Amino acid sequence: MSPVDVTEANVTGSIDLSSSVNETLSAVLEEQRVAYRADPVPDTATRYRDLTTLHRMISENVDAIVAAIDADYGGRSRNETLFTEVITSLDTLLSARRQLKAWMKTQSRSVDKLLFPGAKNRVIPQPLGVVGLIIPWNFPLNLAFCQLASVFAAGNRAMVKMSEHSSRLTALLVNLTPRYFGRDKLAFFAETGGVGEMFSRLPLDLLMFTGSGTTGRKVMASAAANLTPVILELGGKAPAVIDPDYPLEKAVERILYVKQLNAGQICTNVDYVFVHRSQRDAFVRLATQWAEKHIPDILSQDYTALIDDRSYERIAATVADAELHGATVINCTGQPPEPGPRKYPVTLVLDTTEAMEIRKRETFGPLLMVLDYESPEEVVDYVNARDRPLALYPFSNAPKQQQYYIDRIMSGGVTVNDALLHVAQHDLPFGGVGASGMGHYHGYDGFLACSKLRPVFYQASFSGMRYLAPPYGRLADKALGFLLKRKMKR
Numbered sequence: 024m025s026p027v028d029v030t031e032a033n034v035t036g037s038i039d040l041s042s043s044v045n046e047t048l049s050a051v052l053e054e055q056r057v058a059y060r061a062d063p064v065p066d067t068a069t070r071y072r073d074l075t076t077l078h079r080m081i082s083e084n085v086d087a088i089v090a091a092i093d094a095d096y097g098g099r100s101r102n103e104t105l106f107t108e109v110i111t112s113l114d115t116l117l118s119a120r121r122q123l124k125a126w127m128k129t130q131s132r133s134v135d136k137l138l139f140p141g142a143k144n145r146v147i148p149q150p151l152g153v154v155g156l157i158i159p160w161n162f163p164l165n166l167a168f169c170q171l172a173s174v175f176a177a178g179n180r181a182m183v184k185m186s187e188h189s190s191r192l193t194a195l196l197v198n199l200t201p202r203y204f205g206r207d208k209l210a211f212f213a214e215t216g217g218v219g220e221m222f223s224r225l226p227l228d229l230l231m232f233t234g235s236g237t238t239g240r241k242v243m244a245s246a247a248a249n250l251t252p253v254i255l256e257l258g259g260k261a262p263a264v265i266d267p268d269y270p271l272e273k274a275v276e277r278i279l280y281v282k283q284l285n286a287g288q289i290c291t292n293v294d295y296v297f298v299h300r301s302q303r304d305a306f307v308r309l310a311t312q313w314a315e316k317h318i319p320d321i322l323s324q325d326y327t328a329l330i331d332d333r334s335y336e337r338i339a340a341t342v343a344d345a346e347l348h349g350a351t352v353i354n355c356t357g358q359p360p361e362p363g364p365r366k367y368p369v370t371l372v373l374d375t376t377e378a379m380e381i382r383k384r385e386t387f388g389p390l391l392m393v394l395d396y397e398s399p400e401e402v403v404d405y406v407n408a409r410d411r412p413l414a415l416y417p418f419s420n421a422p423k424q425q426q427y428y429i430d431r432i433m434s435g436g437v438t439v440n441d442a443l444l445h446v447a448q449h450d451l452p453f454g455g456v457g458a459s460g461m462g463h464y465h466g467y468d469g470f471l472a473c474s475k476l477r478p479v480f481y482q483a484s485f486s487g488m489r490y491l492a493p494p495y496g497r498l499a500d501k502a503l504g505f506l507l508k509r510k511m512k513r
Contacts, residue, residue, distance in 0.1 A: 045221050051210050052225055055153045055180040058207035064149055065178040067124055073175040073208070074123070074453075077168060078116045080203045084195075085109055088164060091192040095160065098328035098364055104164075111447065112168040118449040118466065119172040125174060126470045137509065141483025148474040150178035152228035157219065157242065159234050160188035160330055161288045163434035166233055167196075171209070173469025179229075180208050185223045187214035188330050214312055220245070227251050229473060233290070234258075236458055254462030254472060257455055258290035260385050261412045263442060264402050264428060265306075266419035267299035274418045274440075275309040277393070279355075281442045283318055283369050286327040287389040288334075291414040291435075293442050294385055297402045303395045307353060307371060310391075314355035314369050321358050321366040329365040329388060338367050340386040343381045345372050349500075399424070403431045410458035411435075416442045435459050 062069075081088065088109065093099045132144035154174045158167045167183055174181045185193040194209045201210075212218050222461040223230065223245035232242045233256040248251050265274045278293050297305045318326055329335045339360060348350050369389045375382055381392050396402050406412070415434035419425050425439050435455035438445040446453055452468035454460055464472050491499055 026152050029344060032097065037505075041499070044217055048218070048221055048225055051182060051206060052153060052227070054207045055210075059150070059152045063152075067127060070123055070127075070176055070178055071120055073204075074116050074120045074172065076203050077171055077175065078113060078120075081109060081112055081164070081168065082164040082197060084199060087195055088192065092164065092189075092193045094191045095163075095189050096330060098324065098366070099285075099327050100327050103127075103327060107285065108162055111165050115169045115172045115449060115465075119176045119470075122467070123176055126467055134480075138487070138506070139480075139483070140487065141485060143481040145479045145481065147477045147479055148177070150469065151473060151475055151487065152179060154179045154181050154229045154231065155222060155225060155227040156181060156183045156238050157222065157230070157232040157234065158183060158185050158189075160186035161290070163189040163192050163283060166270075168233055168236055170464060170469070173464050173473045176470050177473035179473055182210050182212065182222070182225075182227070184218055185214060190214075192414040224248065225251075229254070231462075231464065232256070234350045239460070254454065254464060255460040256290065257413070257458065258385055258387075258408055259412045259455070259459040260294040261291060261414040261416065261434070262295055262297065262402075262406050262432075263293045263416035263418065264297040264396075265299065265302070265397075266417070266421065266424050267302060269418045269420055269440070271302055271305055272309055275306060275313055277418075277441045278416075279310055279313045279317075279369065282389060283326070283415065284313070284443075286329055287369075288327070288387055289443065290385075290387075291443055291446055292387075293391065293416055294412075295394055296407075297394050297396045300395040300397055303373070303393070306393065307373070308344060310369075310371060311353065311355050311357075315357065318356050318369060321356060321368050322361060326366060329367060330361075332365065334388065335360075335362060335365040335367060337499050338386070338390060340379050341386060341388075341390060342370060344373065345375060348376060348379050350374050350379060350381075383474065399427060403428070406432050411456050413455045413459035414438065414445070433457070435476075449506070 037172070089101055089104050092104050093101065102510070120431055127148060130146040134142050134144045140413050141455040156167060156170050163185060167185070171181055190213065193211060193213045197213065200209055200211055210220065223242045226249040230242070230246050230251050232239055236259070238256045239255045239257045243253050243255065263278055265271065278296060281289070281292055293319065329338065337418045342352055351373040353371040354368050355371060358368050360367045367389055369391070371391050371393050372381055373393045375392055381390065394405070411433050413435040415428065415432050415437045418440050429437055433456055436445045436451070436453060445451055447464040451465065452463035453465040454463035462472060463469070490502055
């Protein structure tokens with residue numbers, strides 16, 4: 024099968040949503056439901072084949088995918104797309120395929136042999152049915168296919184609603200999908216004609232949403248009308264804290280790397296960093312040196328653009344608001360912002376106050392707020408006074424100090440002595456807590472999230488329940504007395 028050129032990714036053959044969005048969505052949902060009922064528990068070979076087909080869908084069209092994402096961004100680093108989207112997605116699918124048999128095994132559970140002699144308890148993971156995915160623009164391939172790995176490993180079918188900012192990638196996927204899957208297995212939808220709002224109202228068996236907290240609340244409210252369970256990954260202001268005994272240059276290198284990655288447009292990115300007061304000036308100096316070396320030209324194709332003019336204007340306005348209220352702003356690269364190509368340099372913002380916009384919302388861009396501190400208690404108190412973040416990044420070589428922050432600051436996930444990397448681990452669940460989200464996916468946890476864990480009790484040929492049936496007499500009294508005495512033993 025030959026790769027599809029990005030220029031071919033037009034709306035030809037795509038699902039027509041212009042006449043009646045709701046009818047089209049409902050029709051596809053019904054097709055997938057009918058197919059699910061005809062084969063409610065696909066065998067291992069079918070699921071293995073589906074995961075393999077997803078893998079082929081990416082690997083046979085890498086150049087077209089990279090070009091489409093680059094076009095959607097108006098300038099996205101090819102290396103970043105290959106690493107964070109293509110390679111990560113392929114690896115996730117391979118990992119799921121390797122572990123599929125183990126995940127699908129029926130689980131044996133204990134049974135009270137005194138009450139139920141000869142009986143068995145089992146837990147059987149079975150497909151939920153049709154799963155809906157609402158995918159954002161920042162890592163559209165990664166998030167779509169990593170979630171699809173969980174969905175297909177669990178034996179489900181999928182409807183995927185893409186972002187309006189991923190129009191070229193969406194058009195490509197819409198054109199590609201029929202070559203690999205029937206519409207009763209997988210269907211992609213563009214954000215046109217009110218698809219997003221109607222999509223979340225569908226009576227799906229599970230809905231997975233990645234995006235802002237504001238939109239997440241609306242999605243959850245819409246899903247509630249059908250009692251559709253949801254997994255929400257919502258982001259937030261993720262903090263890092265650098266122990267003064269940790270090598271500062273190493274911490275700066277790792278934090279600045281993720282801050283420039285995708286121009287900071289990552290929900291789990293370091294939003295702000297706590298630096299010990301004695302090291303504040305050294306942090307600024309090292310950060311500037313790192314940026315000057317590794318981002319010599321923000322107009323280079325190695326440095327990703329902000330997704331649209333609105334995002335660029337929001338970042339610029341956040342910096343202007345901070346300066347207006349007395350913050351210290353340091354452009355790490357020394358290069359001016361470029362509104363035309365929407366390139367904004369990595370920028371440190373210090374001396375902030377609660378009146379500033381940068382304190383109030385996730386920056387989702389190449390801005391890094393720097394807060395200084397004297398004691399770990401200050402860090403804990405500050406973070407805990409706000410919404411629970413999606414991620415926490417403590418930098419310390421002291422196990423007790425690491426555990427202090429892990430125990431006292433609740434977050435969705437943690438990477439110790441680096442940032443973002445817990446998200447890339449297949450055998451770690453990924454998800455938020457509180458305002459940063461609910462539910463998990465990735466690896467086995469994703470398989471479980473997309474499955475119904477059906478408890479099944481197998482009664483033995485003989486059952487003692489017959490002796491406890493009314494009318495109650497001496498035999499029932501003796502049996503219950505015996506059981507009570509046994510259960511009251513400590």
